[in-house]
Amino acid sequence: MSHTSTPLARDAQPLLDVQQLQVGFGHSAQPVVHGVSFQIQRGEKFALVGESGSGKSVTALSVLRLLEGAQLSGRVGFDGQDLLQLPEHQLRRVRGDAIAVVFQEPMTALNPLMTVGRQIAEVVELKQALSKKQAWQEAVHLLAQTGIPEPERRAGAYPHQLSGGQRQRAVIAMALANRPKLLIADEPTTALDVQLRMQILELLSDLQRSTGMAVLMITHDLNLVRQFADSVAVMQNGLIVEQGPVEQVFNQPQQDYTRRLIDSRPVRNVVELPPIEQGGEPARLRAQQLSVFYDVPIAGVRGWFKKGQFQAVQPMDFYLRPGETMAVVGESGSGKTTLAQAVLGLIAAVGQLELMGQHWQQPASRNNAHNQALRQRVQVVFQDPFSALSPRLTIGEIVGEGLRVHSPDASAEQRRQTVADVLAEVGLTQTQFPGLLERYPHEFSGGQRQRIAIARALVVQPSVLVLDEPTSALDATIQQQVLALLQRLQKERGLAYLLITHDVDVVKAMAHRVMVMKSGAVVEAGEMHQVLQQPQHAYTQALVAAAGYGQSVRTAAH
DSSP states (O other): OOOOOOOOOOOSSOSEEEEEEEEEETTTTEEEEEEEEEEEOTTOEEEEEOOTTSSHHHHHHHTTTOSTTOEEEEEEEETTEETTTSOHHHHHHHBTTTEEEEOSOHHHHSOTTSOHHHHHHHHHHHHHOOOHHHHHHHHHHHHHHTTOSSHHHHHTSOGGGSOHHHHHHHHHHHHTTTOOSEEEEESTTTTSOHHHHHHHHHHHHHHHHHHOOEEEEEESOHHHHHHHOSEEEEEETTEEEEEEEHHHHHHSOOSHHHHHHHTOOOEEOOOOOOOGGGOOSOOSEEEEEEEEEEEEOOSSGGGGTOOEEEEEEEEEEEEEOTTOEEEEEOOTTSSHHHHHHHHTTSSOOEEEEEETTBOOOSSTTOOOHHHHHHHTTEEEEOSOHHHHSOTTSOHHHHHHHHHHHHOTTSOHHHHHHHHHHHHHHTTOOTTTSTTGGGOOGGGSOHHHHHHHHHHHHHTTOOSEEEEESTTTTSOHHHHHHHHHHHHHHHHHHOOEEEEEESOHHHHHHHOSEEEEEETTEEEEEEEHHHHHHSOOSHHHHHHHHHGGGSOOOEEOOO
């Protein structure tokens, strides 16, 4: 999708006119947003960017007074009326009608107990006073408008039966049900792979052009802003520190913070390895003709007696050496997460899979002494650190959990010291955070929580780490820090990484080799530079092209 930002004519009466908005919480009403002002014209694509905690989501959601317990002051002018002064019953007519919201995670935004068609029809029925049949027809039409294939059939599906991209399209269809004048999109592409991300951006641009609505995009992805928006406002610590046309802000940033955000791209700082033919240590992970099957029901009477099989991963060969990173890339549903589960011994696999020269005993979930010892050798870091860490356990208990299983003879004091040491290794110390081991996950930022998740994996001294989208939920500056941490740990510990990602910039920064998957099969594999600079398969070419809006990764100077 090509996009060149062209300044819009500034109307005397903008669609949205936010003046000196201040937002506070609690009895003291301590402000978290300090006197923010900006304007959005009719038909404009406006981006609000900043790191986590900068106040961008709080600002956008305050426009519709969606934050419970928030104390608001200032003015939010919309179509000539102040939304902060509207009675609740009048504001309710604005919500979903004139202003609609698309949230970040479609799986939590949709009701799991209702079909997506029924959820969209319910909005149409409520707001437009249509019959059930008319509302259903309109829901199907809206799904078709957002590009979902077979909209009549998909309307009858539940959210879990749709892919991530289809769920996000369904959420957008619901938001567009009443033809809003302003669409607030809160991180609408963060959880999607590169191709789906570009498809959703194209969809929003097409819908914006065809309907004439304005879009307020909340994001921390600066590449997305450059590709999509007309104007941008940069937030830091509850303040707008810079705003203007996209090209102006990106090409001539005035503030150090803006320059730092723009420059926060992954840096390649890894030890380049010789080809495997030249010897070296044996592979820590090796697969030969590895495949994975799932049982699926068979329709009819035959299904009473047996199940069918779906091949989620087709036969593949690969290896992973000490100090090496192999990136597995592909769209949602390509089989890369299933492959990771097989490597971790969480699901049964067919073929040969050697981890440190040993095999998982089947069934893979069997928790016998052999498998338990092997689990110490391979650990995992998940995508979302907040959901991966138990909110009921302290940091000391979370990180030390593996030691209780794999080092049962160590004393409580020895385990406590080991936990403190590994937390310090990932950059979290008792000096920096007094009472660190007694704190809980919610007391830390997203990047700090991911460091805790990495410490939990490292504490048992693994040889292989499976990194499942380890930075996709993080801001650009925090992503850069976490990647630098992983690079340092790989050098110091000789760790082998199986990196699952859809971010081509992360692949460039971290990977030695790349394996591209589509529909369960490896369509291309090889050295990172070869695969990304000279892709042979049409699908790889499309992936690289979709990521083309990202600027090339820099190499650290040594």
